[in-house]
Amino acid sequence: MFRTAEIPKEASRTSTWTNLIGGIKIVRSTGASSTLSFAAEDSSGTEGFVMSGHAAYNAGIGGPIYQPTTLRLVSYVDDIGGYYADAAWVEATNVQPQVYHTDTDILKDVTNFEDTTDGSKVYMSGITSGKQTGYVIDDYIQVTSPTFGTLYRQFKADYTSAGGDSGAPVYKLTPDGVKIVGVNWGYTVNYSYFSPISGVIYDLGVEPIEV
Template sequence: MKPHKIIVILLALMLAAIIFVPIVSASDDLSKESAIKNAETAYQKEIILAAFGRVPSEKLPYTDLRKIDSDPWYSSLRAVNSESDKELQKYYYPNGPMIGKGIDMKGSIVVMINKDWVVNQSVLKEIYEKISEQGRQKGIENIPCRFISMGLMETQATRTEQIRPVIGGTKVHMAGYYSTLGFVATDSSGNRGIVATGHMGSIGSSVYQPDPTVSGAFIGYKTTLGNTYSDSSWTQLTSGVTSNPKVYESASAYKTFNYWDDNPSGLTLYMSGVESGLTTGSTVYQANVWNDHYGKYIQNQWYATYSSATGDSGAPVYEKYSTGETVLVGIHVGRSNGTGYAIFSPVQGIRRDLNWITPLTG
């Protein structure tokens, strides 16, 4: 190859390298800047209940998390965070409002307060004083501390997995078949139990959530059957099985039943079943319905337009008020063959059949 050709090739390679390197660096800087902005935006969405102390002026509003381990300030914060825990045990959930404590990317101690707790500023000050005392012992005056409102963690399981506490809209199994858990309730003696479909299993059947192949899935025995004003059943929860007045809508969304009503009000209906997931529709009309399983008419059932499938029997049916409340109105029992209408038993009928159980609300 001739010398001048070699020189041309080398110059071309050098030019490519010069152009290529700045592009990568600019991309990295842009990515880092975007990450910082996203972190700032996410932090601002948190509800700050109170802030004490001050962040040292030399600290940036956002700290690169990859550098925390070698940062003297964060080492001090971690020490204070760990030592102060010994003095704060009585404030932790379930006996107190704290559900977590740590450090944030702004160079502060952060205390997470249960969002369902009624804020008491004097209690927040008590907590800060104990943190501040540990700070002074480590040579930090006016240690920065933020109190933020946070919700308790909810596991993001699928509705066909074991979920504890047990909630509505999840898989239950009895007598070799599966269906959907309707809702949690209490009987006249205050015992908690679940309401599910009546047309699966019989009195005395073992009930599992989600099914008998899972360790610890047994939740009780079917003890009461409703087949006059509803297609429902009652299972008192066995000792040690916890429950909540919630309904599974998705892996990241559990809604709390705030109220229950005897019958639907005419608002949009929601049905949350094991097979269909979350579906919506409208109430159409009320009528007595022939039930092949019992060989008789079930009185005063409601027809609706939400979609459903086999396996959804027992699923909670509910409404959502414009003010944000979720209101239980019944459980899904089946479909009208060939017409596309869903059928559900109202809370009023369920309560009459199951010895006036009371749906649990929160």
């Protein structure tokens, strides 16, 4: 299922978005940018969104998060992972369970979430690299993070990512939308790394909102 935004100002990943969705630009007070992961909720039904853990770490618990520039405050960092996931939790009421799939404003509904498997095809949607496609080449491995030290049970894939793509949703396509499988957080010359959705749930106690 494809959705096209009808409000002209919602024309790109870096535009101002009334409803916050995965794959769009967010920034810290320093102006450093990253990518919003996906809309989520905790066990009590409180809504918000997941973002990059190392970006939130630099802001700190209680640190402000803006979209798309520091002229527009959207909320504050509530929790930061760092064991099974490079991810953080931000409570917010204006979230929507969609992902910015590709340029020209194509949105896809979040219909499911689950860890993926070695060899599976995945997509990443980040503010720098846009929509990228690749395959998982290693799963549930230990990876060294410059911010958190050892991250456990991480995934390695061969899609392209770059600075600014931190926090980007990693997902698979479904007949009606997308299945969230993780949060992009790092890259080397040939590979990218993401935290699986199981790690996000374990570290933060939140789950993606589904349509």
